[in-house]
Amino acid sequence: MKKIFSLLIMTLCLFLAGCSDNENDSNIPELGIESSEVIFGAGGGEGSITVVVPNVTAKADKDWFTVSVSGNVVKVVASENRDVNGRTGQVILTSGNLKRTVPVTQYGLSIKTNPSEIILAGAGDEQQVEIICDIPVKVEASDSWINATQVGDTLIVKAGANEAIKTRKGTVKLSVTENVYAVISVFQDPAKPLSYDDLLGEWDFNYGEGSSVKVTLTTKTRNESFNVTGLSMPFVMKYYTNGSMEILKQDVGKSGTNTVRLCPWEVSGDGTFTWADGVGLISEPDGTRNDLIYTFVDNGVYGEKEMKGFILWMFDGSGSSVGEYKGGTSRYTYVSMEKHK
Structure with missing residues (x-):
């Protein structure tokens, strides 16, 4: 009987001890x-x-x-x-x-803009760009005609009238460090686009090393092409609405029974010239409305050779090559044209 009583006492003590531990645990706060x-x-x-x-x-x-x-x-x-x-x-x-x-x-540092490219009106314009960056940025315009100012999270880009005769291009760079930057492309069309009629009239046709002759551009097909006279042989020059002009392979006249053909010419290298269709020289306008300049370069059609001028070459009735034209100047290299008012 005493043994049974002792066992009961031990069991009760263990139970009470367990209750005491649980109560103490519930009172210990966690680092929440x-x-x-x-x-x-x-x-x-x-x-x-x-x-x-x-x-x-x-x-x-x-x-x-x-x-x-x-x-x-x-x-x-x-x-x-x-x-x-x-x-x-x-x-x-x-x-x-x-x-x-x-x-x-x-987070790491980044700079984003919205938009990343703007086109300003030719007469003068102002546009706003959203700057997305947690840190103040440094603003740098690539050209003096671009005025860029940061006001808070907004970049204000301004330009006066573009008096040039072609679209001008520039950039605004936003930077925090050398490796963290964003670039906004800025374009501005001319205030007054160059027209077909602006190109009619007398020009200085420059070629070679300092040679120059007066040529005249008259209408061949309006808004498409010009007749050019003043060289050894007249020829036709193409016109594009962006103001570009192009000199292509073409038959330009006769020398006796032979046909005289204007052939784009490599000039340097092995002196390749060609009468392949589409090959020629092209130029975009440069300068101002009062001082127009066209500098002709390869139009990229021939591919493996770079054409730097043209030569007048003769072909007989069967299309066979006869030789270089001898009735006047036949070689025109590094061609440019200027028109001054």
Whole structure:
């Protein structure tokens, strides 16, 4: 009977001890987190961690952010991140024998714009571009005709009238570091586009090393081509609505029974010339309306050879090559044309 009583007493003690342990566990607070706002943009800033236990201490494991404690709030302050790569760290929280780590994240630096390309009206214009960057940027315009100013998160791009006769192009570069930048392309059409009629009349036709002769452009097919007279043989020059002109392979006249053909010519190298269709010289307008300049270059059709001029060559009735035209100047190299008012 005494043995049974002893066993009952031992069982009761164990039960009471177990109850006592459970009650003590429920009274021990955990190092809980009520809220955490510690994800930062590249510009840095201030965030916080709110804990649910008293007497917390906090430590930063990286030197790019700092921590401080006020009551149950841990303040986290991140510096600017001027690298394209993001970075992470941890806030180490302790309270008595309790410990917890909270991750801290910061994004890498980037610059974006909306839009990335603008076209300004020729008479003068202003447009706005949204800058998407957490850090103030440096603004650099490639050309003096572009005026670019940053106002907060907006870039204001201005230009006066474009008095030139072709579209002008430039850029605005936004940068924070050498490796972190964005480029905005800026285009501006002419205030008054060059017309077909602007090209009619007398021109200086320059070729070779300092040679020049007066030529006249008259209408062949309006808004499509010109008759050019003043060289050894007249020829036809194509016109494009962007103001470009092109000299192509063509028959230009007769020398006795032979046909004289304008043939695009390599000039240098092995001196290749060709009468293949589509091969020729082309030029966009340059200069101003009062001082037009055309410098002719290979139109890219021939491919393997670069044409730098043209030669007048003769062919007989069967189409066979006879030889170079001898009735006047036959070689025109490094061609340019100028018209001055």
